[in-house]
Amino acid sequence: MSKEIGHFIDGRRVPGESGRSGPIYNPATGEETGRVAFASAAEVDRAVQAAKRVQPEWAQLPIIRRTRIMFRYKELIERHMDELARLITEEHGKTLEDSKGSLIRGLEVVEFACGAPHLLKGEYSLNVGTGVDLISQRYPLGVCAGITPFNFPAMIPLWMAPLALVTGNGFVLKPSEKDPSCPMRLAELALEAGVPEGLFNVVNGDKEAVDALLSHPDVAAISFVGSTPVAEYVWRTGTAHNKRVQALGGAKNHMVIMPDADLDQAVDALYGAAYGSAGERCMAVSVAVPIGEEVADRLIEKLAPRVRQIRIGPGTEPGVEMGPLVTREHLERVRRYIDLGVEEGAELVVDGRDFRMQGYEKGFFIGGSLFDRVTPEMRIYREEIFGPVLSVVRMPSLEKAVEIINQHEYGNGVAIFTRDGGVAREFAQAVKIGMVGINVPIPVPVAYHSFGGWKRSLFGDHHTHGLEGIRFYTRLKAITSRWPDRPQGPEWTIPTLG
Numbered sequence: 001m002s003k004e005i006g007h008f009i010d011g012r013r014v015p016g017e018s019g020r021s022g023p024i025y026n027p028a029t030g031e032e033t034g035r036v037a038f039a040s041a042a043e044v045d046r047a048v049q050a051a052k053r054v055q056p057e058w059a060q061l062p063i064i065r066r067t068r069i070m071f072r073y074k075e076l077i078e079r080h081m082d083e084l085a086r087l088i089t090e091e092h093g094k095t096l097e098d099s100k101g102s103l104i105r106g107l108e109v110v111e112f113a114c115g116a117p118h119l120l121k122g123e124y125s126l127n128v129g130t131g132v133d134l135i136s137q138r139y140p141l142g143v144c145a146g147i148t149p150f151n152f153p154a155m156i157p158l159w160m161a162p163l164a165l166v167t168g169n170g171f172v173l174k175p176s177e178k179d180p181s182c183p184m185r186l187a188e189l190a191l192e193a194g195v196p197e198g199l200f201n202v203v204n205g206d207k208e209a210v211d212a213l214l215s216h217p218d219v220a221a222i223s224f225v226g227s228t229p230v231a232e233y234v235w236r237t238g239t240a241h242n243k244r245v246q247a248l249g250g251a252k253n254h255m256v257i258m259p260d261a262d263l264d265q266a267v268d269a270l271y272g273a274a275y276g277s278a279g280e281r282c283m284a285v286s287v288a289v290p291i292g293e294e295v296a297d298r299l300i301e302k303l304a305p306r307v308r309q310i311r312i313g314p315g316t317e318p319g320v321e322m323g324p325l326v327t328r329e330h331l332e333r334v335r336r337y338i339d340l341g342v343e344e345g346a347e348l349v350v351d352g353r354d355f356r357m358q359g360y361e362k363g364f365f366i367g368g369s370l371f372d373r374v375t376p377e378m379r380i381y382r383e384e385i386f387g388p389v390l391s392v393v394r395m396p397s398l399e400k401a402v403e404i405i406n407q408h409e410y411g412n413g414v415a416i417f418t419r420d421g422g423v424a425r426e427f428a429q430a431v432k433i434g435m436v437g438i439n440v441p442i443p444v445p446v447a448y449h450s451f452g453g454w455k456r457s458l459f460g461d462h463h464t465h466g467l468e469g470i471r472f473y474t475r476l477k478a479i480t481s482r483w484p485d486r487p488q489g490p491e492w493t494i495p496t497l498g
Contacts, residue, residue: 003034005180007043007204008187010050011197017043022177022206027093027324028314030362036180039205044172044212050198051143051170052218058199059140059168063117066166073162073193074110077103080189084182088153089315091179093323093364094277096315099154106158108447109465113162115448119470120167132482138474140168141220141244145213147234148183149226150176150326151280151386157183159451160223161190161200163469169220173202174213178326180204214238221473223464224248225282227384228410228456235459246472247459248452250384251412254287254393255441256401256427258418259295265439266417267302273415273441274390275310275368278322282457283413283435283442286385287374288392289401296394300349300372307350307368307390313357324357324364325387331364334387338369341380341391347372352388376404384410398427406432411454415441434458 006015016037024034085099122137146160164171175183187202203209214237221244224234228249238245257266273285290296315323325331335353352367374381374391395401415437416427424438434453437443445451452463462472486492
């Protein structure tokens with residue numbers, strides 16, 4: 001049965017009223033399984049006004065009461081883990097194991113939010129002047145909004161909503177229209193956990209909904225994750241409307257393999273980091289940089305057979321390592337990049353373009369592709385492909401590797417595989433990248449640290465989750481106080497402290 005997904009406003013699911021909608025697909029079959037409504041500016045306003053109405057009372061709740069709701073939210077997500085993972089897989093295509101893994105990473109941010117009583121304690125100084133005391137305290141912003149991508153329909157909303165809510169804000173989520181079912185369930189579970197009706201709303205839609213949030217006078221802050229062109233647009237437009245904005249953009253993540261590296265370990269890491277989730281993640285390794293021709297030859301020799309043998313299939317089937325891409329349009333986009341790499345003169349060692357899944361011929365499947373002898377001038381090196389395509393760029397020295405990494409416009413993540421601690425330390429200091437892995441291929445920080453890139457991978461001053469997330473969703477107030485001298489007389493005398 002075809003499903004119809006509207007919005008979640010003021011504590012309940014409501015149908016769309018704009019008359020505009022888009023298709024939802026099962027990427028494994030290519031079948032249209034439903035429609036999702038696209039919100040008008042008026043519907044976005046209803047969501048914002050609902051959050052604005054209840055946010056002041058929510059902000060006045062003792063922090064421990066907001067925290068208890070986060071604990072219940074965590075328990076509900078754990079209880080519904082299988083259901084949520086299936087919703088992700090059915091609309092995104094990634095394997096159930098991948099879907100559960102992303103939920104667990106999102107859940108870690110909910111767990112971090114449960115530490116809000118400590119995180120929001122503020123600071124206090126006695127006697128900053130004679131008889132003068134000072135307290136610094138963080139306060140909520142009001143109504144905040146999150147705009148999230150298709151590749152992590154649960155994890156990235158969970159990077160945002162729990163921290164926005166526990167710090168005392170209202171929240172409006174605009175998830176990707178490609179896989180909206182899981183974000184809707186996350187809002188329902190928040191309501192079940194005790195979040196007041198209207199505080200957490202979901203509006204589905206396209207650019208019209210995004211623009212309505214960016215320009216809405218009652219939205220104080222916007223958090224975004226997506227491609228760099230859109231991230232820059234969100235940042236420029238949001239800040240022009242006097243909003244606080246964090247906008248995380250695209251990536252081209254390198255992994256350097258030194259001559260002393262454990263090559264089997266490096267190949268294992270590269271295989272999962274490049275082809276896991278079909279490469280549809282901003283922290284995927286899309287460029288391998290072996291140092292020296294011998295290392296490069298051995299790397300290709302070990303990696304190519306594994307790429308040819310990736311177990312591809314519907315994400316719901318056991319043992320599958322890689323599911324389909326999210327839409328037919330994205331499938332064709334990735335194929336065009338592989339065509340372009342061949343035209344540019346790169347050596348296509350493994351060609352995944354013609355992969356067909358028996359019994360699922362209409363699904364959005366593609367095989368893994370591996371390019372060798374890619375150069376920094378090629379578009380397949382410079383641009384984010386966001387698919388299961390790995391480029392090998394041979395470099396004669398670590399110095400040259402650091403040079404091309406630092407010259408790239410993106411600065412999200414990077415990794416180095418080596419046994420030499422001194423080399424690793426120098427590399428970590430020299431690269432102009434926001435997240436660095438040493439013998440760790442995908443260096444996503446744990447939830448109590450913060451996630452974010454440099455250069456054109458991040459627009460705005462704040463990284464996401466961790467202490468940076470707490471700071472983003474709050475603003476600082478300093479209160480300096482001096483009281484009149486106490487009355488004179490024996491009944492008012494206080495013994496002098498030693």
